[in-house]
Amino acid sequence: MLSEFQETLLQSVKAYQSTQLVKNKYENILQHLDSGIMLFDSDGVLTFINVQMARLLEIPRHSLIGCNLLQLLRHPHLSRFKKRKILRLYRETILFRKKNHELVDEYGRYYLTTITYGDQMEGDYLLSVKDVSEFKQIEQAAYQNDKLAMLGKISASIAHEIRNPLTAIRGFIQLLRPHLLQLGKDEYARIILSEIDRANDIIYEFLNSSKPTAPQKVVVSIASLLKEAVLLSESEALMKGCEIRLKESATPMNVSIDVKQVKQVLLNMIKNAMDAIEEVGSDYSGVIDISAEPDGKYVNITIQDNGNGMDKAMLGRLFDPFFTTKEKGTGLGLSVSYRIIKNHRGNINVDSVKGSGTIFVISLPLVP
Template structure:
């Protein structure tokens, strides 16, 4: 009888140890996930927080265990920005019963918040936070490429539809020209033909700008390219009260690019920088800093201004075709620049804050 009891007790101890081993294994997995994890029990108290979530909150884990939401919000180490975000997450996921919520933090990173609760959780609430910034960038790039491809198709169709009647008008004016000469109105024919040719040139330029041709690449020095661009923009900068500074490293950096297209991109960004500086009210000394540095097998070209800057909503639409904040703008400049850089197997990004200026970063592969 005693031996049976001992066997049963031994089996129970082994089962407990096995259960604890599995529990510790799963806790270890949760501890080191790249997603932040919070687990609140049915009483609303925090029973588990992993390493990643503690890093995101920038608070020691042990000081949070056992806290409810209100106590967390009163924590002295929690920033005001994070408090606002936690309240918003609570409102969206718990109050409005949304199981998914997306937000952007103070550094511009995208986060996906998922809340799991219900019968399967026995009254507990599991909250996970994952950085989805890379996925958002990929999604935005695909979306941007789709829009630019559509723009190219629309442009080609418009150009074709307008060119056909212009060709017919030009032909009939040339047939009528001898009659206009007899009437002493040859000047009218000349003006009409000149304006038709101008309209054709505008269509051609629009078609080329909306759908850049394949780059005709040559190997050039980054330093000489940037010096030429500064030379072309210095006089306009002086007239608009902008100081253009060029800072180049000692290393020789060479890239294989279509010089005309890359100049178009750089000139467009610098022109936008001048316009942004003009928007600043009061006596404001405009500064545009242009620089380049090596980054592995790539060259990073930066253009920074101290202009008016942009908010996040404006940044999200910056490379959209036909999107412009200028009264006489076409909204094609930056969308075309985006396509040109992508055609060169490079990347273009922008960082800005309202009232604090803007930085464009162009990355191109070395030759």
């Protein structure tokens, strides 16, 4: 009788140990998921939080277990930004019954939040948060390509329809110019011709933004390319009160590019930097730093200014066709630049803070 009891007890202990091992195993898996997880019981008390979620909240895990939502919001280490996000998440998912919600943190990263509750959770509430920034970038790139493809179709259909009458108007104005000169109105003809030329330039940019010509590549030195771009920009920079500083790299670097196209991109970036500095004020001492450094199989060309900078909303639309904040801008310069660098198997990254300047980084493949 005693031996049977001991055997039963031993089996129970083994079963308990086995259950604990399985529990510890699955808890360890949950702890190290790349998604953040929080579990609230039916009374709204936090019973489980994994490492990733604690990292996202920037609060130690041990200080959160046992808190309800109100205590969590009053936590001394929780930032005001995150408090607002948690309240909005509560409103969207609990009050408005939305199972999924997308939010952006203070660092500009995108997160998809999902809440699960009901009969399958036996009264508990499971909140999961996944970083979807990379998927968002892919989505935005696809959206950008769709817009450029649509722009190409529009441009192909209207370019000739606009250019033909402009050419005719330009020809007739030139024929009338001697008569206007006799009347002392030659200034009118000059203005009309310059505006027609500007319209033609806009159409040219419009066409190039959707489909730039195929790159005619030659191997060139990055150092000579940057020196030439700076040389072409120096006089305008001086007139606008800007200083262009070129930092030469000790490493010789060559790239295979269409020199005309990439030079157009560099000049466009430098001009944008000058315009951003000009926005600050005429007495402001503007500086544009240009450098190039190798990064694996690529070279990173950095153009940094101390101008007006941009907010996150503007950064998100920077490469959109026709998006511009300039009074006389077409909104096509950066769109064209983006497509040119992509055609060279490169990339453009930008980082900016409102009031603190902007950094553009152009990455191009190096020639071995």
